[in-house]
Amino acid sequence: MSEHSEQKTPDGAAPVPPRLRQALEGIPSYKPGRPAAAGGPVSYKLSSNENPYPPLPGVLESASHAAASFNRYPDMACTGLLAELSEHFGVPASHLATGTGSVGIAQQLLQSTAGPGDEVIYAWRSFEAYPIVTQISGAASVRVPLTEGEEHDLDAMADAVTDRTRLIFVCNPNNPTGVAIPRDGLERFLDRVPRDVLVVLDEAYREFVRDERVVDGLELYRDRPNVCVLRTFSKAYGLAGLRVGFAVAHEPVAAALRKTAVPFGVSQIAQDAAVASLRSEDALLERVAALVEERTRVTRELRAQGWTVPESQANFVWLRLGERTTDFAELAEKAGVTIRPFAGEGTRVSIGETEANDIFLRVAAEFRKEL
Numbered sequence: 001m002s003e004h005s006e007q008k009t010p011d012g013a014a015p016v017p018p019r020l021r022q023a024l025e026g027i028p029s030y031k032p033g034r035p036a037a038a039g040g041p042v043s044y045k046l047s048s049n050e051n052p053y054p055p056l057p058g059v060l061e062s063a064s065h066a067a068a069s070f071n072r073y074p075d076m077a078c079t080g081l082l083a084e085l086s087e088h089f090g091v092p093a094s095h096l097a098t099g100t101g102s103v104g105i106a107q108q109l110l111q112s113t114a115g116p117g118d119e120v121i122y123a124w125r126s127f128e129a130y131p132i133v134t135q136i137s138g139a140a141s142v143r144v145p146l147t148e149g150e151e152h153d154l155d156a157m158a159d160a161v162t163d164r165t166r167l168i169f170v171c172n173p174n175n176p177t178g179v180a181i182p183r184d185g186l187e188r189f190l191d192r193v194p195r196d197v198l199v200v201l202d203e204a205y206r207e208f209v210r211d212e213r214v215v216d217g218l219e220l221y222r223d224r225p226n227v228c229v230l231r232t233f234s235k236a237y238g239l240a241g242l243r244v245g246f247a248v249a250h251e252p253v254a255a256a257l258r259k260t261a262v263p264f265g266v267s268q269i270a271q272d273a274a275v276a277s278l279r280s281e282d283a284l285l286e287r288v289a290a291l292v293e294e295r296t297r298v299t300r301e302l303r304a305q306g307w308t309v310p311e312s313q314a315n316f317v318w319l320r321l322g323e324r325t326t327d328f329a330e331l332a333e334k335a336g337v338t339i340r341p342f343a344g345e346g347t348r349v350s351i352g353e354t355e356a357n358d359i360f361l362r363v364a365a366e367f368r369k370e371l
């Protein structure tokens with residue numbers, strides 16, 4: 001018995017735990033990517049799809065300047081950031097909402113649309129926060145398996161819509177497989193979804209997309225009031241640690257996001273760093289181009305080693321290793337790179353520093369010989 005459970009209440013009765021919502025029972029906990037292992041000769045973290053580059057020019061200065069005033073609350077309306085985003089992406093500020101990372105906004109979207117008795121559809125496997133935020137809302141998850149080719153099965157997802165469906169996540173490109181959805185398929189899908197069901201196009205990795213058949217969600221949202229686009233500063237922009245993302249959606253949805261936002265959730269440091277990052281676009285594009293080049297190299301070399309690698313449009317690659325997944329991850333960690341295994345399924349490996357990618361390629365070549 002724990003020390004706590006032996007305590008008695010003032011009237012001598014046995015303590016009763018506060019009633020918590022049943023919806024929270026059995027909730028899967030979010031598994032963050034393992035940090036780089038300490039103690040080895042070298043160690044790189046390729047487990048969280050982070051950006052290996054330091055902050056963009058001017059960002060650290062803006063953030064440090066904002067840090068000098070952190071005795072004050074931030075601008076709750078994120079006025080400066082919204083104005084910058086509005087100009088940068090050509091969308092009205094009233095269609096924008098910021099949040100504590102795009103995962104924070106995903107949670108707000110659930111709070112805004114779904115509860116017990118409702119359903120939320122998403123592909124599986126996909127971003128592991130979807131089942132968590134769905135379960136917290138009390139709604140039921142409807143998971144539609146990816147196709148053999150690791151693609152969203154959009155026909156099956158449209159078929160899964162019922163009159164209980166309130167929200168559909170479409171992760172494009174998909175985490176953890178990296179596969180992106182071409183425009184025609186996505187448009188056909190959106191045409192099939194009832195107009196009162198919110199479709200969330202999660203484009204956390206949009207900046208890394210090079211396939212011209214993949215449409216920018218911002219084009220689709222304009223004449224579709226049931227489409228919401230999610231973007232983040234965590235990946236290409238390299239601000240993962242500052243927790244800032246944004247949504248673009250028509251008025252009623254954007255307004256719901258403002259209502260459900262944690263007050264002052266986005267710090268002034270994050271707001272100012274995001275503005276400075278948007279103003280540093282040339283450097284951003286250069287870095288993204290270098291990561292895409294590395295992605296191409298890693299994919300090419302893995303295929304040359306004999307692996308089947310889906311065409312990734314993100315800053316990671318996916319190896320479907322099945323039962324060998326955890327063995328591979330252990331070997332990689334011993335060699336100096338931590339990756340993100342999904343036991344029994346496969347592993348996601350972020351594109352990082354060239355040296356880190358080289359270590360991963362060496363591990364993959366070694367492992368391949370044993371298969």
Ligand SMILES: Cc1ncc(COP(=O)(O)O)c(C=O)c1O
Nearest residue numbers: 101102103127175204232234245
């Ligand atoms: C598909 C997808 N969406 C959203 C996020 C969340 O990013 P953040 O909350 O850092 O903006 C991630 C992070 O891994 C992701 O992979």
